[in-house]
Amino acid sequence: MSFSALLKSSGLTIGTLFLLSCDNSDTVNAQIQTSTTASSTETTLPSSIYTMQRMEHVANWQTPRIEQLDYLSFKRFESLEQKRWVQGAFYAGLTQLAERSRNTFYTQWISHKGETWNWQLGPYTYYADDQLIGQTYLWYYKNHRQEPSIIEPTKQAFDEILTNPPAADLLFTEDKDNNDIYTCQVRWCWADALFMAPATWFGLSDVTGDPKYADYANEEFKATVNFLFDEENDLLFRDSRFFDMKGDFGESLFWARGSGWVFAGLARTMEYIDDDHPDRDFYVNLFKRMSYRLKALQKEDGSWAMSLLAGEKMPQPETSGTGFFTYGLAWGVNQGILDLAEFEETIAKGWNALDSAIHPDGKLGWVQGIGAAPGGVSFDDSQIYGVGAFLLAGSAIYDLQLDREMSGEINTVDSEVKAYARFVPERQDDLAWENDKVAFRVYGPAAPLAGHSSGVDAWFKKVDYSIIDKWYLGNASGYSYHEDRGEGYDVYHTGTSRGVGGSSIWVDGEPYSAHSFKSYNILQSGKDTVEFVIRYEWETPLGLVKENKKVTLELGSQLYNVDSKFTLDGKPTRLPVAIGLATHDERAGVNFNQEAGHISTWEIIDTLGVGTGVLVAADKVDEIKHVVSEEQDVSHIWLITHTSDNGELSYKAGFAWEGAGVISTQEEWLHYLSKTSAR
Incomplete structure (x- = not known):
């Protein structure tokens, strides 16, 4: 050959x-x-x-x-x-x-x-x-x-x-x-x-x-x-x-x-x-x-x-x-x-x-x-x-x-603060993105069926410069990104949950979720805004659902923006969608305000507080549901909404970690969410 x-x-x-x-x-x-x-x-x-x-x-x-x-x-x-x-x-x-x-x-x-x-x-x-x-x-x-x-x-x-x-x-x-x-x-x-x-x-x-x-x-x-x-x-x-x-x-x-x-x-x-x-x-x-x-x-x-x-x-x-x-x-x-x-x-x-x-x-x-x-x-x-x-x-x-x-002996990372995204084929096709405050990842086509889904993982960072490349590089060489070496670490568990704002189709009180994205396109990266599209496809009781999810993250924000377009059996239509926050088997407390259009959690991970949140336009909220289960990764707080007749839906989701030194209490997190509009 x-x-x-x-x-x-x-x-x-x-x-x-x-x-x-x-x-x-x-x-x-x-x-x-x-x-x-x-x-x-x-x-x-x-x-x-x-x-x-x-x-x-x-x-x-x-x-x-x-x-x-x-x-x-x-x-x-x-x-x-x-x-x-x-x-x-x-x-x-x-x-x-x-x-x-x-x-x-x-x-x-x-x-x-x-x-x-x-x-x-x-x-x-x-x-x-x-x-x-x-x-x-x-x-x-x-x-x-x-x-x-x-x-x-x-x-x-x-x-x-x-x-x-x-x-x-x-x-x-x-x-x-x-x-x-x-x-x-x-x-x-x-x-x-x-x-x-x-x-x-x-x-x-x-x-x-x-x-x-x-x-x-x-x-x-x-x-x-x-x-x-x-x-x-x-x-x-x-x-x-x-x-x-x-x-x-x-x-x-x-x-x-x-x-x-x-x-x-x-x-x-x-x-x-x-x-x-x-x-x-x-x-x-x-x-x-x-x-x-x-x-x-x-x-x-x-x-x-x-x-x-x-x-x-x-x-x-x-x-x-x-x-x-x-x-x-x-x-x-x-x-x-x-x-x-x-x-x-x-x-x-x-x-x-x-x-x-x-x-x-x-x-x-x-x-x-x-x-x-x-x-x-x-x-x-x-x-x-x-x-x-x-x-x-x-x-x-x-x-x-x-x-x-x-x-930590030296810092050779580009000190330019930027919003950044990268496809990571060496780590089971992850797609990771970040700004100066937060970092996220979702799983791609190579992710194993067991133990993975389309939920959004959170990476905790203490520094404003980009860490994605460095952490993946180090992890591949034996320096696990699950250990904090002064810049932060990956300790948030996503598994098969929705993590930080993953979406599902909601049918008869049950969520139906994609496994991992099928394809992606990075539209802009490396400056003040990162923007990309990820595409999902999965079977539901309603039929074959496809989602084109455009994700945007700007410098200074704790939250990423989502603008999704859904089809059912190839046609745009109105669909019931649930956006979830994992409660980690109820180790996280939940909070919600249906009139304001947001749900949130707060928990302690490794002695430091972590808050997650989802915001949707208030007139789009159909129901908020707290689901408790003994089965791992099933407990969530859900914001149940719907797409437009053309299959379109927009929302925000994200998190704050006390270790970053910006938001340290649940009250501060709720205040941040309340002053941030869904659009």
Whole structure:
């Protein structure tokens, strides 16, 4: 199956793949334009949201081209070789994007490629380059589908190696075998191998519980480091041929990407090295020595020279080595191995060098072509292992910034106060909206039938800036929006109730409600007013009801406006409608004023007061009914009204939370409702 065929089978297009990575295309385009013209010496790390947008922007350019690579003029066919190191490096980065992105396509694509390749490694069992793709398979097995067939080929290959372990010397000679592979490369005799192989071996022990794979990798890793490490420079030579080699400026030659493979491979391997591992200190000390050396070698523009010791004499901002170094440093901070205060500027400058290398369409430039030493590079040069390095760097920075944002250490949220709405496909197709006072959500087509309905959920917020994107992003990454981290939280229970002003068709004293919306359109968002339409369709005893519900929320208001148009069996008509407020099994007290056209509740949730309310034009109120039930989510206060003969109905609904510091008592809430008209 091709890329386009998989998109089609997923119900996606290239356009929707990009849009799923963007909350607002105008905002993203502006940020992209700003990025490509900004100085790469910027020392401020980006927000987690912006980092994710940039990662997806690059991945969305690269992934559709992964099977053709028509833009490559140098070693294109080597780059197209399936299951081998060039592709493997890209997929190593893509797994980290897939693990964090709300766009499920990346995981689907990884699954598709694994199935296509029958979860096989590259063709040469002992060759580290051909073992790299196994890291992608192991990631997919561990995180998505524990089927033995996914890891069995890797296990068989490694068992063969353990049965007949290689005994070659690590000295790199010109001797080659029948497959044109240097004879020492049955072992890890070159720096690149420390990225390609060890994490696959350690990862296999992790998923199988058998330590023999990690034990083998541990000994081989140490042997390679001990052979190639230069004590004077705290770096590894690419291989033994480089021990006495000099660069163009007379410097000892330490190739940036070769050192990048080591540094990134060290980080990926250390994911499996617990604190009590007997060789933990070996890895930590090596990582720290390299980190401080790399910090000192970073150029002013944030990149690293292709010949590391050449520094500013080599001005090109090469991005594959820079990507691997930036990833490793950010990973080290995330793990508590490195101090953020010492390395934040280095990481930020590295990221900005990478960010400024992205073309407007998402192509990553300044990637040196396939080689083993420094060479030429230009802004137009790209390669998929460079994209892999970029995605690794982005994933580590994303984790770093998200943790700081969710803990309240930093605030990278746009401080502009706005009314805002967003469709949230990564959270069962929610549609959420907010202003500077309140936030709401309703459930969409992907919501499970059980435990969900078309009721309106309330999100309690203490801040005037937008929290929707941040909370969803954090929740997807393990920072539950059900916990208050200083901005508010989601503690209001909606379930199958009407929540805060959900509507139903009222027939013979019973409500009949839609399950979730069928479709939506956001009409305006991001300024003083948010406006959107959601469409419902459901069967009732009267027939098939359809509702086009236009929702409007303005800055400063506790209440959203609804203008609905109903049809019955396809025709506009007068219909009985009940608008409900959940009483949470009667934990909430109720209040109503039929002459004024409003109903309300007041309850205490987590020690703080919460009021909800509905307002309808007084002449539209037919009845107010308080229904008490022992069944969960059934108790409500209902305002029963009717549409016009053309099926039209308007009302307001909303809430106030004491924690926001605006309305603190039931009396204040009733006063707010009484002075607010239904229109």
